[in-house]
Amino acid sequence: MSSIIRKIRASVLLAGVFFATNSFAQDVPLLEGVTTRAENNPTVEEGKYKKDAPWVIGMSSFGVNANTWTVQVAHEAQAAANSDKRITKFILLDAGFDQKKQVADIEDLIAQKVDAIIVQPVTSTSANASIEKAVAAGIPVVLHTGRIESEAYTTEIQGGAEHFGKVMGDFLVKELGGKGNIWVLRGLAGHPEDTNRYNGLKQSLEGTEIKIAAEEHGDWQYDKAKKVCETLYLNDPNVDGIWSSGADMTRACVDVFKQFGSPIPPISGIDSDADVFILDEPTAALNAADVEVLNRHIRALREAGKAIVYISHRMDEIFAICDVVTVLKDGQLVGTRPLSEMTPASLIAMMVGRELEDLFPERGEGEGAAALSVSGLRLHTDSQPFSFTVRKGEIVGFAGLEGQGQQKALRALVGQFAPVEGTASRRGETIQLPVPKESGVRRWQALGGAFVPEDRKDEGLFLGHSVGQNIVAALHAGRPALKAAKRYGDVIVETMRRLNIKASGPSAIVGALSGGNQQKVLLGRYLATDADLLLIEEPTRGVDVGAKAEIYRILRDFAKAGGAVLVLSRETIELIGLCERLYVIHGNTAVSEIRAVDATEHSILNAALSA
Incomplete structure (x- = not known):
């Protein structure tokens, strides 16, 4: 572009x-x-x-x-x-x-x-x-x-749409030997690019014995294409090949065949004989078990002589599967090193220009009055009730093995998970749990709380709107439109300055920003309100190490100003470095409370497994 x-x-x-x-x-x-x-x-x-x-x-x-x-x-x-x-x-x-x-x-x-x-x-x-x-x-x-x-x-x-479609069609003709039945996944109906790509396919099929068994529009979107492929598969899984008009739709088809445990037919956009694979943040939305499955496939490709370019901000993955690391910063090459000569600390120093111990800001005292008290929280009928407190001026984390109830406990406070029972005390008001899903987040905001979800793109941001509109969205909760930005110009400018949001200006579309800047916009939405308690999931998911350091600073500044933060993260080192206290969650209950300054990955794991 x-x-x-x-x-x-x-x-x-x-x-x-x-x-x-x-x-x-x-x-x-x-x-x-x-x-x-x-x-x-x-x-x-x-x-x-x-x-x-x-x-x-x-x-x-x-x-x-x-x-x-x-x-x-x-x-x-x-x-x-x-x-x-x-x-x-x-x-x-x-x-x-x-x-x-x-x-x-x-x-x-x-x-x-x-x-x-x-x-x-x-x-x-x-x-x-x-x-x-x-x-x-x-x-x-x-x-x-x-x-x-x-x-x-x-x-x-223009991009030569007909040629694009023909290249993809020629691939299928070659793979199928000029005969067979195919599915056709087109883009957005009526869009000229879709029409031209499809015309290129028809040119490829002329004179062949390839028949189009099904033709649907996936709108170039992963989710819609996945539903289309699932429907086609359930109707008749016996297809010889698939012509796809876009990479996200190709990926969706691959995932459908994997989901049903079936061999993947030739699909345009996939070359089974590829020598180079580029994986960009492939584990951002995966749990630990799925990450290990992916890593096994990557190692198999490496053993087969393939070259893999693996783009990630997760230190453990880089050291687990990579041989050489290259660090880029602000569009410039910082350096290339064999990983055998590196440690996580030295790699982070290359990435952000500071040592690992300097990545996290100094902890606070964390001895203020309770900003949130939760008692008798029972997540499931067969789980033990537990209680926890978050004080003003401190950051508290939910730690432990992934998927043990950390997210359920946090989301129970805003009505996004229905526990069996429990009570929460906030600003002198007692809240009986569960709370209604429809009003949970609004009620939380009315009590000066903020909820920052894990998936900022699907649950947090209005990606098609501007930075300014996203920042002031919480100020206009309950109002009919997002025309609010003009009324809060000073708030927007100050929030962008304070959080160092890198964008051309308040009118920049938030979906076009980097992951780190998107996350800061989402945080800025609630820092622009009178919220003094943040519930935040995966605060640095999919952002680079430099942006992580900035987000840690933002959260610590919020706590130092008298705010309170309850955070959950898959990265144990992040919780240890950022928090004052940790509650270890296992089996949908809290099994231990640990001072973060005394915690190690081993002690957290031991507390979880010995419960």
Whole structure:
């Protein structure tokens, strides 16, 4: 996507020249193997859009969070704009596959008098009138990833969708020997990219004996494609191959066949003879047992002579399966070392520029009045009741083997798990457990509490909304709209400054930020309220070590200011370094209370298993 911004700078904003042969300025660099289409491209007279900096660029995406690729596009577009001082503002608007919203988004960009607009169209016709209006207003429009049935736009940057579809089709034709039955998983119905990719497949199947046994739309989304594949499998599992229009849908099909314990048929996007495998945070959502299964497969691939690039922030995994480590920071190479010469402490020092003991801020006293007292909490009928307290000024952790009731105990306080019984005391009010699921979180917030869930993307953030809207969402709980950001400008700016949220500004789409910055936005939502008690799950899941250190600082500053924190984490070292006290949870009850300063991984495990 950064190449898109470079092309805009060169062809739209700097030179202001579009040549009749291909609509690009002569100095636009293209990647090796990329060619421009000479036919059917609109042309404009030389210099028509020439304008001196500074510039404001707008972008209308058909769906930022459609899949991993669209998230990457948004993130890289934002980063490329941030890197050019001549671009003073980059406005990314997410249509969320809503045709009417995209029209409104483009109209909004026109009203803001931006200097250029990038449009990823939802369909080939839905935004035509708005695009024509923008061009009529003197704003150049660049189409990206999807053509439209109008020639009013200024130029386009496309990805060769028909060729993509044909390459995937040719793969299946070769794998199946030109005959057999296949499933076809298409993208979003009506989207030009979907139509063009499908046309490429049909070209591949001409003259073969391959038949399409089923054809469905997975919208380029993992969850929907998985449901589609499950349905197709249950109807008839005997399929010879699968043509998939996107990587997330391919992954979904693979998971379905694994789920049913069946051999995986040839699927476009998978090459069983691949020599290099790139795994990006593959264990972020896995439990300990699944991690070990994955690691066994990785070791088998290594023994088979395959090369694996393993991207992770988890020290134990890196040292368990890797041979060599390369550290990158802020886009720069820090160094490459054999892991045999490294320790976790020295690796962390490479990553964050500080020693392991400096990663966690100094603990507090933790001797304030009780911010939360829970007594007689019985999670299941066959489990023992237990009690715990969190005091003002301290951070308390739930530790122990994974899946032993830590999350249930925490979520029972906000109605997201129904225990058998228990009481909680908060700000002088006694709460009988269980509490209703529908009102649990709101009641918790009314008592000055905040709940930060483990899955920030599905349960925490509004990924298609701006940083500002996400930060002030809790201030407007119960109100009908998210138009709140404008009323709390100072709060948003101060929260971004205090938490060091790295974004182009409050209007940046939160789904385009890094994992660490997304987590800080979610924390900032509750720090912007009067909350003085945080319940937080997996505070550093999927973030790099540098971001972890910042999040630890944020939580410690919150506690030092008189707040209280109850945290659970799969990373025992994190709990030991961050907390004052630990409750070891095993068998859905608390079996031990340990001062964190005295705790070790061994003592926690021993307390759990000897209970």
